[in-house]
Amino acid sequence: MNATHTEEHDNLFVVAALGVATADEARQLDALITTLDDEYVTRLRELSDTAGMLALSAMPVAPKLETRARLLAALNTDQSSLSRDKDEGEDPSETTAQPSNVYRLPAPKVTAMPGIFIVRRSTFTMGAIAASVLMIALAGVAFAMWRRADAAQAQLAQVQIEARVNTEREANEARRIAGELTRERETTSAFAAPDSRFAKLKGTATAPAAQANLVFNPRTNSALLYSHALPPAPEGKAYQIWYITDGKPLPGGLFTTNNQGDGSLRDIAPSGSDTASAFAVTIEDALGALEPQGEAVLSGFAS
Amino acid sequence: MKPELKQVEATDEALMRCVAARDEAAFAKLYDRYAAICLGFMLRILHNRAEAEDVLQEVYLQIWQQASNYDIARGRAITWILTIARSRALDRLRKIDVRDRTVTAVTHEQSFRVATTTAIDDCLNLENAEIVHAALDGISEKQRQALILAYYEGLTQTQIAERLGEPLGTIKTRMRNGLLKLHGLLAAKPGNEIN
Numbered sequence: 001m002n003a004t005h006t007e008e009h010d011n012l013f014v015v016a017a018l019g020v021a022t023a024d025e026a027r028q029l030d031a032l033i034t035t036l037d038d039e040y041v042t043r044l045r046e047l048s049d050t051a052g053m054l055a056l057s058a059m060p061v062a063p064k065l066e067t068r069a070r071l072l073a074a075l076n077t078d079q080s081s082l083s084r085d086k087d088e089g090e091d092p093s094e095t096t097a098q099p100s101n102v103y104r105l106p107a108p109k110v111t112a113m114p115g116i117f118i119v120r121r122s123t124f125t126m127g128a129i130a131a132s133v134l135m136i137a138l139a140g141v142a143f144a145m146w147r148r149a150d151a152a153q154a155q156l157a158q159v160q161i162e163a164r165v166n167t168e169r170e171a172n173e174a175r176r177i178a179g180e181l182t183r184e185r186e187t188t189s190a191f192a193a194p195d196s197r198f199a200k201l202k203g204t205a206t207a208p209a210a211q212a213n214l215v216f217n218p219r220t221n222s223a224l225l226y227s228h229a230l231p232p233a234p235e236g237k238a239y240q241i242w243y244i245t246d247g248k249p250l251p252g253g254l255f256t257t258n259n260q261g262d263g264s265l266r267d268i269a270p271s272g273s274d275t276a277s278a279f280a281v282t283i284e285d286a287l288g289a290l291e292p293q294g295e296a297v298l299s300g301f302a303s
Numbered sequence: 304m305k306p307e308l309k310q311v312e313a314t315d316e317a318l319m320r321c322v323a324a325r326d327e328a329a330f331a332k333l334y335d336r337y338a339a340i341c342l343g344f345m346l347r348i349l350h351n352r353a354e355a356e357d358v359l360q361e362v363y364l365q366i367w368q369q370a371s372n373y374d375i376a377r378g379r380a381i382t383w384i385l386t387i388a389r390s391r392a393l394d395r396l397r398k399i400d401v402r403d404r405t406v407t408a409v410t411h412e413q414s415f416r417v418a419t420t421t422a423i424d425d426c427l428n429l430e431n432a433e434i435v436h437a438a439l440d441g442i443s444e445k446q447r448q449a450l451i452l453a454y455y456e457g458l459t460q461t462q463i464a465e466r467l468g469e470p471l472g473t474i475k476t477r478m479r480n481g482l483l484k485l486h487g488l489l490a491a492k493p494g495n496e497i498n
Contacts, residue, residue: 007479014479015460018453019389022461045378050486052382054454055389056435058347060339063359068334071360075327075367268339287352 009040017047062253062268195219199279201300207231210261212281212298214241218274223252223267225281230261230297233283240284241265242292243273249280254288277302315380323370334363337384344385345392348455349399358395362388393457438488446481449474 012029015021021029033041196217203210210230216223225241233239233256241252250270257263269276278301283294313321313332321329341362345355365387373383439447452463460478464471 010479010483011475014482015453017482018450018478019386020453020457020459022459046490047482047486049378049382050482050489051450051454052378052385053435053438053489054450055344055385056340057439057451058340058344061343061346061352061355062339063342063356067356067359068331068338071334071363072327072331074360074364075330 009036013040013044013047016044017051019051059250059271060268061251061270064254193217193219198303199300201225201227201279201281201298203229203298204296206283206295207297210298212300214279214300216269216276216279216302218269218276221269221274223265223269225255225263225265225267227255227257227263227281227298228261230257230263230281232257232259232261236286237283237294238286238288239263239281239297240288240292241267242280242282243269243276244278244280245272245276249292250276251288251290254284254286316375319370319373319375319380322367323373330363330367333366333384337381338363340381341384341388345388348389348392349396351399354395354399355392358388358391362391365391389454389457396457434489438485441488442481442484443477446477446484449477450481450485453478 009032012021012025012032015025016029033044196215199214199216201212201214207230210227212225212227212230214223214225223241223243227239230239238254238256240254242249243252244250250273252270252273253265253267255263255265278299280292280296280300281298282292282296285293313329315333315336318329318333318336322333338359342355342359345358345362346352349355349358362384366384373380377383442450448467449463452458452466453460458466460474461471463469463478464474467474
C-alpha cells in the first residue's frame with residue numbers, strides 16, 4: 001500500500017468522520033470498508049469521535065425552562081397508548097354487536113270456515129295478534145334495556161380508562177416533583193460548598209431600588225440569582241445576567257420578574273466564567289443576546 | 304428487568320440504558336446533563352435561538368425514541384447525542400429561507416469569526432471542553448478553520464475550497480492533517496476521556 005493510497009483512505013475517513021462526505025465519497029468509502037482490516041474501521045470510529053468533540057468547542061447555553069417542560073409532556077403523550085385491548089377486565093367480545101331481537105311473525109292465515117268455527121277462529125286470531133304485539137313490545141323493551149346496559153358498560157370502561165390515565169398522570173407528576181426535589185437538593189448542596197462565591201448586586205440609575213443576591217459555584221458552574229424590587233421587563237424583553245471575566249461580559253441566562261419585582265434564575269454559567277470578577281444584569285430581547293445590547297439594571301462584584 | 308438508576312451519579316451509558324427502558328427520570332437527567340451543550344452547539348450552527356430551541360426538542364424526542372439503537376461499541380453516548388443534534392441542526396439550516404440565511408450570514412459573519420476565536424481562547428465550563436480547546440490550539444488556524452466550516456456548516460471540501468478561494472487539494476490536506484493531528488493530541492494525554 002503506497003503513501004498516496006493511504007492519504008486517499010484518510011481523506012475519505014476525514015470527510016466521513018466530519019459528516020460531509022458527498023454521495024460519491026460515501027460510495028467509495030462503502031467499497032473501501034469491506035476490503036480493510038478491523039484496525040482501519042477502528043481508526044474511522046476514532047476519527048468520528050474526535051470530530052464529534054468539535055461540538056464541545058461551542059459555548060453551552062441553558063435552554064428555556066419551558067423547553068424542558070414541553071419535552072417531558074411530549075413524552076407522556078408519546079407513551080399514552082391506552083388501547084381497548086390493553087384495558088384489564090374488559091372482554092372485547094362483550095362489545096361485539098348482537099343480532100336484532102325483533103321477531104318477524106308470520107302473517108295469520110284467514111280461510112273460509114263454518115260460522116261457529118269462524119267465531120272461534122276470530123277469537124284465536126285476536127288472541128294471537130295480542131300475544132304477538134305483547135311479544136314485540138317485550139322484545140323492544142328487552143332490546144332497549146340491552147342497549148342501555150351496553151352504553152352503561154361503555155361509560156364505565158371510559159371512566160376506568162380516565163381513572164387509569166389520571167393515576168398515570170399523577171404518578172408522572174410525582175416523579176417530576178421528585179426529580180425537582182432532587183435537583184433542589186443538589187443545588188443546595190452545591191451552594192453550601194466552601195468554594196461557592198457570593199455577590200450582592202445593586203441597582204443602577206435605571207433601577208436604583210433594585211437589588212439581587214447571587215450565589216455562584218465555579219466548580220459546578222451553577223449560579224442562582226434572586227432579585228428584588230426589579231420592575232417587570234418591558235414587553236418582548238427579559239433580564240439577562242452577564243459574567244464579567246477579564247473585562248469581557250459572558251452571556252448568561254434570562255429571567256423575568258413578577259409585579260412585586262421578585263425574580264429568580266437558576267443558571268448554567270458560560271465557559272470561562274469560573275474566574276468571573278463581577279456580574280451584571282441588563283435588559284435584552286426576550287431571546288437573549290450574545291453581547292450586551294440593553295441598559296444595565298444591576299451590577300456587583302464577586303466576593 | 305428494567306435497569307435502575309442508583310443514587311450516585313449515573314454514567315451516560317447507564318442513563319441511555321434506562322432511557323431505552325422508557326425511564327423518564329433517566330431521560331430528564333440526560334436532558335439536564337447535555338441540553339445546554341446541545342443548545343449552545345446548535346446555536347453555533349443556526350445562529351437563531353428560537354430555531355435552536357425548537358430543534359433541541361426534536362433532538363431529545365429522537366433520543367427518547369431511538370435510545371435502544373445506541374450501541375456503546377460504536378462510541379460514547381455524548382458523541383451519539385451530538386451527532387443527532389448536528390444532523391438535525393444542519394437539516395433545519397438548509398430549510399431556512401436562503402434570503403434569511405444570507406442576511407444571517409452577513410450579520411453574523413463577523414460574530415462567527417469572533418466566536419470562533421473566543422471559543423478557542425476561552426475555557427469552557429466542562430472539563431471535556433477544556434481538553435478540546437487545548438487540542439484545537441495545537442493545530443494551525445487554517446486547519447481549524449477548515450474543520451469548523453465542515454463541522455459547523457456541513458460544507459463539503461469542494462464548498463470550503465470555493466468559500467475560501469483555495470485549491471481543493473489544499474483544503475483536503477488541511478482537513479486531513481488537522482483532524483489527524485487533533486486526534487493525536489486528544490489521544491496523547493492520559494485521562495483525557497469524555498465523561
